[in-house]
Amino acid sequence: MFTSSQKDRPPGETFVWFTAMGLAVGLLMIVGLLGFIVWRGVAVFWPKPVAEIRLKEGAPTFRGSSNVVGVITKQQAIDARNLSPEQLSNPDPTVRIEKQLFVGNRNYFGVSYVYFNAGDIEAVDYPDGILNIERMEWGNALVYPIALEMKDGTRVDASDPAFPGRFRDLLSEVNKRRAAITRIEKGKIGKINHRMRELQLDERYLARQKTLTATQEQDLKRVRERIRELQTAYDPLAAQALALREQQSDHRLLFRLATGEERSQAMGEFVHHFWPNRMSVFKKIGQFLHHVKEFLIAYPREANTEGGIFPSIFGTVVMTLLMSLAVTPFGVLAAIYLREYAKQGPFVRAVRIAVNNLAGVPSIVFGIFGLGFFVYFMGGNIDRIFFPRNVELGVPTFGTGGVLWASLTLALMTVPVVIVSTEEALAAVSRGVRQGALACGASKWQTIQTLVLPASAPGILTGLILAMARGAGEVAPLILVGVVALAPSLPVDSIFPFIHLERKFMHLGFHIYDLGFQSPDSEAAMPMVFATTLVLILLVVVLNLGAILIRNHLKRKYMASAF
Amino acid sequence: MIMTAPMPEPTAKAETRDRVTNPLSGVLERSATNPNPDPSLRMDYIRVSNFNFFYNQTAQVLFDLNMDIPERQVTAFIGPSGCGKSTLLRNINRMNDLIDGVRHEGDIQINGHSIYDPYLEVISLRKRIGMVFQKSNPFPKSIYENVIYSLRVAGRKKKSELDDTVERSLRGAALWGEVKDRLHESAFSLSGGQMQRLCIARAIANRPEILLMDEPCSALDPIATGKIEELIHELKASYTIVIVTHNMQQAARVSDRTAFFYLGRLVEYDETQKVFMNPSNPQTEAYVSGRFG
Numbered sequence: 105m106f107t108s109s110q111k112d113r114p115p116g117e118t119f120v121w122f123t124a125m126g127l128a129v130g131l132l133m134i135v136g137l138l139g140f141i142v143w144r145g146v147a148v149f150w151p152k153p154v155a156e157i158r159l160k161e162g163a164p165t166f167r168g169s170s171n172v173v174g175v176i177t178k179q180q181a182i183d184a185r186n187l188s189p190e191q192l193s194n195p196d197p198t199v200r201i202e203k204q205l206f207v208g209n210r211n212y213f214g215v216s217y218v219y220f221n222a223g224d225i226e227a228v229d230y231p232d233g234i235l236n237i238e239r240m241e242w243g244n245a246l247v248y249p250i251a252l253e254m255k256d257g258t259r260v261d262a263s264d265p266a267f268p269g270r271f272r273d274l275l276s277e278v279n280k281r282r283a284a285i286t287r288i289e290k291g292k293i294g295k296i297n298h299r300m301r302e303l304q305l306d307e308r309y310l311a312r313q314k315t316l317t318a319t320q321e322q323d324l325k326r327v328r329e330r331i332r333e334l335q336t337a338y339d340p341l342a343a344q345a346l347a348l349r350e351q352q353s354d355h356r357l358l359f360r361l362a363t364g365e366e367r368s369q370a371m372g373e374f375v376h377h378f379w380p381n382r383m384s385v386f387k388k389i390g391q392f393l394h395h396v397k398e399f400l401i402a403y404p405r406e407a408n409t410e411g412g413i414f415p416s417i418f419g420t421v422v423m424t425l426l427m428s429l430a431v432t433p434f435g436v437l438a439a440i441y442l443r444e445y446a447k448q449g450p451f452v453r454a455v456r457i458a459v460n461n462l463a464g465v466p467s468i469v470f471g472i473f474g475l476g477f478f479v480y481f482m483g484g485n486i487d488r489i490f491f492p493r494n495v496e497l498g499v500p501t502f503g504t505g506g507v508l509w510a511s512l513t514l515a516l517m518t519v520p521v522v523i524v525s526t527e528e529a530l531a532a533v534s535r536g537v538r539q540g541a542l543a544c545g546a547s548k549w550q551t552i553q554t555l556v557l558p559a560s561a562p563g564i565l566t567g568l569i570l571a572m573a574r575g576a577g578e579v580a581p582l583i584l585v586g587v588v589a590l591a592p593s594l595p596v597d598s599i600f601p602f603i604h605l606e607r608k609f610m611h612l613g614f615h616i617y618d619l620g621f622q623s624p625d626s627e628a629a630m631p632m633v634f635a636t637t638l639v640l641i642l643l644v645v646v647l648n649l650g651a652i653l654i655r656n657h658l659k660r661k662y663m664a665s666a667f
Numbered sequence: 668m669i670m671t672a673p674m675p676e677p678t679a680k681a682e683t684r685d686r687v688t689n690p691l692s693g694v695l696e697r698s699a700t701n702p703n704p705d706p707s708l709r710m711d712y713i714r715v716s717n718f719n720f721f722y723n724q725t726a727q728v729l730f731d732l733n734m735d736i737p738e739r740q741v742t743a744f745i746g747p748s749g750c751g752k753s754t755l756l757r758n759i760n761r762m763n764d765l766i767d768g769v770r771h772e773g774d775i776q777i778n779g780h781s782i783y784d785p786y787l788e789v790i791s792l793r794k795r796i797g798m799v800f801q802k803s804n805p806f807p808k809s810i811y812e813n814v815i816y817s818l819r820v821a822g823r824k825k826k827s828e829l830d831d832t833v834e835r836s837l838r839g840a841a842l843w844g845e846v847k848d849r850l851h852e853s854a855f856s857l858s859g860g861q862m863q864r865l866c867i868a869r870a871i872a873n874r875p876e877i878l879l880m881d882e883p884c885s886a887l888d889p890i891a892t893g894k895i896e897e898l899i900h901e902l903k904a905s906y907t908i909v910i911v912t913h914n915m916q917q918a919a920r921v922s923d924r925t926a927f928f929y930l931g932r933l934v935e936y937d938e939t940q941k942v943f944m945n946p947s948n949p950q951t952e953a954y955v956s957g958r959f960g
Binding site: 534536539540541542543544545546547550558661 | 760762765790791793794796797798800802804805806807816817819820821866869870873
């Protein structure tokens with residue numbers, strides 16, 4: 105009989121625990137970080153109830169009123185250094201707690217968030233009639249509606265059961281009209297503006313010449329003629345947009361603030377609304393999904409702190425895909441030469457070490473290189489050769505940061521990852537297969553092309569996945585080579601030639617930085633920071649999943665022989 | 668007489684190029700028009716003369732080999748591990764060129780032409796010589812694509828030609844009946860023995876003159892081995908076969924002539940029957956009777 109005892113344990117087995125603990129700590133950190141971001145990011149979109157708080161007699165008032173309406177967003181202990189001796193000795197612990205309240209109505213109150221001492225609160229109520237309105241400007245409004253004032257002078261009182269439906273219809277009407285205005289301004293007027301800008305540059309360029317040849321005179325005349333034509337085409341469109349814009353303020357909403365003041369605003373200034381204290385769970389879920397959708401597909405407003413992040417998502421995707429397109433052939437070809445053709449020796453070893461070290465160079469250094477080489481040198485020369493007119497007028501085209509240069513800079517930064525993983529994948533292709541191909545009369549290149557590369561495609565894709573994950577999340581180099589906080593237009597649109605690689609773009613990573621550290625109201629921006637971070641992580645996951653699916657497909661296709 | 672590896676002499680260049688661009692071109696034309704040429708065999712079809720081979724400057728693995736391998740017969744190389752039989756085999760289609768630092772002295776001729784002729788493209792040499800490896804090495808492609816690989820890399824595209832080649836080669840490798848309904852499935856769906864026969868089909872797809880087999884059955888079970896031996900017997904009519912084997916019975920069963928190598932030297936080379944029944948060298952006798960090696 106064998107009995108198990110401490111002595112029988114094979115030596116070193118306890119080290120299994122260390123390895124397991126290493127993994128557990130790593131997992132814990134990842135799950136903790138992701139969980140935190142997901143929780144805070146998702147919570148942004150959940151419609152929260154709005155409280156009406158009555159403050160105690162004698163407590164500090166809010167704008168002269170002891171009534172405050174807002175969403176309770178945070179509750180925390182007051183820093184002991186900020187407490188008075190009475191508060192410290194008070195037996196009631198609530199006096200040492202403060203609550204953060206999102207009060208909205210920034211145009212009326214001047215602030216979005218207010219702190220209250222929990223001990224000053226007399227009563228908290230969730231009144232049914234509060235309306236949460238998302239506005240084009242100044243953030244959300246939390247109001248008690250009084251009445252709708254229609255253009256024809258009629259009124260619909262808030263107590264009227266038809267009021268909610270009427271309000272909703274008017275809101276969808278102004279939203280449709282706003283979309284029509286945007287279509288005119290961004291579409292037709294945008295196209296005219298684009299052409300106009302080009303013509304005006306032509307005009308300026310020609311007007312600067314000291315002496316004009318006969319053909320240049322002709323050109324100048326024709327350009328001015330075209331500008332006049334465009335102006336005549338522009339005027340009716342502008343008038344149309346203006347007329348629509350005026351209709352936006354036909355109907356107004358009269359409402360009362362928590363502080364008792366009565367105000368009114370045109371319907372055209374509103375975007376969405378919901379009744380925060382009147383919603384069933386299903387309605388809340390619907391509202392939540394609506395918020396998520398708006399966040400993903402809408403353009404930003406109010407210095408990016410309101411609205412959606414669509415341009416940032418789009419810019420990130422375009423940049424990452426362009427980077428992948430640039431880095432894959434570059435890295436794969438370099439790796440093929442290094443592994444298959446270069447004579448293995450001290451020089452190749454040195455090259456390999458140098459490539460590996462390239463991965464450790466700080467990304468900002470790549471940004472500086474990109475600025476110097478791609479933007480100033482390559483872009484500058486492209487401008488000199490292809491856009492001499494713009495150079496003379498001091499309007500750079502490619503000679504300034506843009507999505508193309510940003511992609512190439514990141515491609516350069518991630519190329520070591522692709523080279524290393526491609527080299528490993530090439531080395532893993534069995535000698536048997538290579539020799540079999542050579543024995544069939546294939547040349548070395550044919551062997552690589554027909555057998556080695558397809559068989560190492562999964563490994564190459566693994567490298568690309570790593571490169572994409574690193575590239576999509578990188579911010580520092582982008583600041584130098586073309587990312588902006590607010591880009592006027594997307595890098596892809598309906599104006600010929602449709603893909604504008606020279607344009608500046610928005611990026612989720614930079615968006616996070618801009619919201620979190622550059623925005624005037626950091627409290628208001630914080631929820632957006634979490635939501636944007638969540639989107640960035642999800643985007644990287646989606647891009648990677650795409651690559652992983654392709655890789656698995658290839659793996660099945662080129663599955664190595666079993667023995 | 669020791670011939671060093673012929674390096675192109677600048678003066679001889681133009682002359683040689685005029686004389687012969689591809690020393691095997693005559694052979695190719697013959698085999699392309701008629702896979703079973705005249706029955707009069709060439710007994711010195713592959714001629715190895717004064718052949719020495721080094722893995723680097725000092726490590727010599729083959730010592731002064733001289734042998735003539737006859738056309739359309741099976742010649743078996745036997746000997747203990749490390750005796751150089753595989754090395755010689757892999758020199759016949761210059762697969763050893765892939766190893767860094769190798770060097771040879773002497774010459775190997777096929778049908779009278781040196782395989783080390785500097786004007787001979789090694790690729791065109793390998794196209795005339797099929798090779799089957801110890802470990803079956805099907806490509807990660809369909810059965811069909813595996814068989815026609817040598818035609819693909821030669822740039823042949825005609826569908827009917829490719830289809831014909833697949834059927835002929837798979838029939839030649841006795842695999843047609845088993846796979847004809849799943850030609851477009853992955854080659855990895857085959858069993859071990861089928862894979863090795865697929866590799867044989869691939870090796871004969873380009874109608875080579877010579878088939879080199881490097882221990883083709885060492886990873887197979889007896890039934891698969893039997894099938895391949897039967898196949899070798901059939902292929903002998905059309906191809907010159909050189910087979911390296913560790914299995915003495917196999918050598919005795921399939922080969923017409925047997926060469927016994929020991930420590931890089933050719934100890935005995937004769938009719939198989941004679942080598943096994945009445946060897947003239949005591950070392951050979953000891954090896955074939957299982958007393959050493």
